[in-house]
Amino acid sequence: MLAADRVNIEVDEGELFGFVGPNGAGKTTTIRMLCGLLRPTSGTARVAQFDILEDPDQVKSRMGLVPEVSNIYADLTARYNLEFMAKMHRVPRELRMRKVRTLLEEFGLADRQSALASTFSKGMQRRLAIASALVHDPQILFLDEVTGGLDVQSARNIRAKIKDLNRQGTTVFLTTHRMHEIEELCDRVAIIDHGTIVACGTVDALRHQTEQFDIIELSTPDQEQLLRCLRECDLTKRVDLINDDGVIRVEVDEAERALPRIMEAAAKLGARVKSVIVREASLEDIFIKLTGRPVREEWKDVQVGSSTHRDHGDR
Amino acid sequence: MTSLRVKTALQAAVWVAEKEFRQFFGGLPAARLIVTLLVPLLLLMVFSFRVGGVAPQHVPIAVVDLDRSSYSSDLMTVLTTDDRFVITRALSRAEAENMIRRGESSAAILVPQDFSKNIERHQQASLELVLDDSNPFFAKSVYDLIDDSVRTAANNLSPQPITAKLSFMYGVGFGFVDFIVPGIVAMTAMFGTTFQALSFVWERTLGTLDRIRSTPVGAGSIILGKIIAGSLIGIAQAIVVLTFSHFVFGAVVRNVGVLILIVFLVAFIFTGIGVTVSALVDEPRAAMMVNQMINWPMVLLSGVFYPVEALPDALRPIASLLPLTYAIEALRAVVIKGLSFGASEVLIDVGVLLLYAAATLALGSRLLFRILSR
Numbered sequence: 001m002l003a004a005d006r007v008n009i010e011v012d013e014g015e016l017f018g019f020v021g022p023n024g025a026g027k028t029t030t031i032r033m034l035c036g037l038l039r040p041t042s043g044t045a046r047v048a049q050f051d052i053l054e055d056p057d058q059v060k061s062r063m064g065l066v067p068e069v070s071n072i073y074a075d076l077t078a079r080y081n082l083e084f085m086a087k088m089h090r091v092p093r094e095l096r097m098r099k100v101r102t103l104l105e106e107f108g109l110a111d112r113q114s115a116l117a118s119t120f121s122k123g124m125q126r127r128l129a130i131a132s133a134l135v136h137d138p139q140i141l142f143l144d145e146v147t148g149g150l151d152v153q154s155a156r157n158i159r160a161k162i163k164d165l166n167r168q169g170t171t172v173f174l175t176t177h178r179m180h181e182i183e184e185l186c187d188r189v190a191i192i193d194h195g196t197i198v199a200c201g202t203v204d205a206l207r208h209q210t211e212q213f214d215i216i217e218l219s220t221p222d223q224e225q226l227l228r229c230l231r232e233c234d235l236t237k238r239v240d241l242i243n244d245d246g247v248i249r250v251e252v253d254e255a256e257r258a259l260p261r262i263m264e265a266a267a268k269l270g271a272r273v274k275s276v277i278v279r280e281a282s283l284e285d286i287f288i289k290l291t292g293r294p295v296r297e298e299w300k301d302v303q304v305g306s307s308t309h310r311d312h313g314d315r
Numbered sequence: 316m317t318s319l320r321v322k323t324a325l326q327a328a329v330w331v332a333e334k335e336f337r338q339f340f341g342g343l344p345a346a347r348l349i350v351t352l353l354v355p356l357l358l359l360m361v362f363s364f365r366v367g368g369v370a371p372q373h374v375p376i377a378v379v380d381l382d383r384s385s386y387s388s389d390l391m392t393v394l395t396t397d398d399r400f401v402i403t404r405a406l407s408r409a410e411a412e413n414m415i416r417r418g419e420s421s422a423a424i425l426v427p428q429d430f431s432k433n434i435e436r437h438q439q440a441s442l443e444l445v446l447d448d449s450n451p452f453f454a455k456s457v458y459d460l461i462d463d464s465v466r467t468a469a470n471n472l473s474p475q476p477i478t479a480k481l482s483f484m485y486g487v488g489f490g491f492v493d494f495i496v497p498g499i500v501a502m503t504a505m506f507g508t509t510f511q512a513l514s515f516v517w518e519r520t521l522g523t524l525d526r527i528r529s530t531p532v533g534a535g536s537i538i539l540g541k542i543i544a545g546s547l548i549g550i551a552q553a554i555v556v557l558t559f560s561h562f563v564f565g566a567v568v569r570n571v572g573v574l575i576l577i578v579f580l581v582a583f584i585f586t587g588i589g590v591t592v593s594a595l596v597d598e599p600r601a602a603m604m605v606n607q608m609i610n611w612p613m614v615l616l617s618g619v620f621y622p623v624e625a626l627p628d629a630l631r632p633i634a635s636l637l638p639l640t641y642a643i644e645a646l647r648a649v650v651i652k653g654l655s656f657g658a659s660e661v662l663i664d665v666g667v668l669l670l671y672a673a674a675t676l677a678l679g680s681r682l683l684f685r686i687l688s689r
Contacts, residue, residue, distance in 0.1 A: 036528075036529070037525055057531040061531045064529075065526075075338050076337055076341060085530065088330065089530050089531065090323065090327075
């Protein structure tokens with residue numbers, strides 16, 4: 001099975017690049033290949049001007065990696081975690097001491113530097129993991145789901161930190177399945193699904209696409225009937241059952257034209273509609289349009305394949 | 316250029332080892348130390364009381380007859396016809412002792428010059444008995460047998476009881492703790508180091524191995540660092556066990572330098588085995604299980620608690636394949652007999668251990684290297 005197939009992207013120096021895709025799309029595999037942790041079966045890549053196959057050490061000394069799971073040494077102190085990584089990167093002693101001190105302060109870990117990392121909260125552990133990837137001042141930083149599983153405040157702090165780092169010149173390659181993170185942070189974005197790139201461009205260009213369609217969400221106890229009826233309706237472009245609560249998500253060109261027809265059809269069937277939400281499409285909706293799958297965890301109950309009009313038959 | 320490369324690789328290995336030490340002694344150092352040392356100390360306690368021996372057969376015995384009288388030849392006949400013994404004649408005490416040292420005899424019986432004279436004068440006649448106590452487990456049984464046989468023979472020779480003056484070849488005596496200490500030291504080193512090497516599996520699962528791999532440090536340095544740490548931790552544990560054995564249980568400890576070198580080899584071998592296991596198995600619980608499957612037969616078959624000679628014939632060839640067998644044999648020779656590298660028996664064992672060390676290390680790092688650099 002191919003986890004990542006013919007992924008072809010280019011990230012410019014100093015860019016904050018987003019890499020989005022549903023779970024299992026091949027994001028982590030791609031990052032692991034770029035960091036020299038996994039050998040691609042064919043093809044290669046260049047990171048910071050160096051080929052990942054020919055000069056893995058040059059690549060490794062110029063990049064930092066923060067994986068999805070904070071892989072810090074929980075049984076070591078925060079300070080030693082940083083020191084050890086600096087040693088592994090052969091940062092000279094004096095610079096090492098200085099760098100460790102600065103990072104501990106910058107990431108708000110200075111007062112707990114002698115505590116074991118296992119005693120840290122998730123947010124602190126993640127901050128330590130990011131700091132560990134920065135001990136050697138990498139040119140490019142790979143962040144894999146870096147705010148995953150964190151509370152709102154911690155995630156916000158980390159996003160601010162990422163913006164800072166990028167402003168100071170670090171190229172950032174970020175994977176996430178939080179669309180708002182992409183909107184807030186990224187200059188450009190690539191969408192990966194089933195191991196292939198389905199879209200790549202600036203966030204603005206993507207956002208422009210959202211103006212092209214609307215979303216109607218219907219809450220109903222009579223899902224079966226309504227689903228069948230909506231799928232047969234010619235004004236709906238895509239119909240999904242989002243979860244067991246009975247919310248039906250409908251993609252339409254124009255809500256004003258489609259909504260009366262939908263309600264009319266529902267009334268004719270005798271299907272009860274408890275609530276209706278009409279909204280403009282978001283980046284998340286673009287994502288569903290492109291991949292046929294939602295990015296967000298909480299949407300994983302969506303019955304993929306329930307759509308009728310798939311308008312991207314190129315997969 | 317190359318020497319600089321080697322230097323940076325070695326430096327990285329030392330740093331990895333330092334990290335291993337911090338992990339070992341950090342966190343809950345007291346709990347970890349107690350856990351790793353509890354079993355060996357408990358074993359020492361249990362075995363400091365002697366357990367029942369086995370009934371040996373065809374025990375090789377050297378006999379020196381300095382008396383050359385009809386009395387002494389009668390005694391010889393009794394001993395020779397007793398099929399529990401295989402009697403060899405020696406010309407002098409020195410020759411008999413050499414036979415014991417070479418492991419050709421388990422005991423020597425000396426009939427002194429005045430043996431017949433004393434019997435004829437109705438005075439107390441006595442024999443001298445020298446026991447090979449490098450294996451106290453065995454020595455006690457041999458002593459009981461000889462005692463029994465000589466007593467029977469003497470009853471026919473003299474109305475007066477004949478006494479046997481007992482002396483021990485190595486001054487260890489019947490203390491079982493002396494016998495068990497080398498085994499427990501080797502066993503502790505084995506358990507300590509395999510456990511340490513298995514931390515690779517955890518590191519793979521937790522992703523911390525990826526963390527090191529995302530730096531320019533090579534696989535060789537990572538493996539070497541683990542081995543340095545594993546070996547030193549194994550030696551440290553062995554030293555603690557030795558200290559306790561000597562000062563608390565009164566065990567004989569000789570040639571500490573040679574002993575530590577052998578323990579180092581044991582640590583090295585079992586780090587290699589641990590590394591091999593962690594390269595083949597990538598799930599911690601499975602790795603632990605495989606490890607148990609290797610370590611326990613090793614403990615039971617290589618003579619930690621009883622001499623390998625006491626094993627059934629079918630199992631002895633297996634024992635002779637296990638590195639721990641050679642380690643324990645060498646340690647006993649060093650600690651109890653006070654032998655050093657000058658002795659061929661130590662030299663052979665150490666040679667075998669060196670071969671094992673080279674083989675396990677080569678295999679382990681080769682397999683792991685493949686994983687680390689893929």
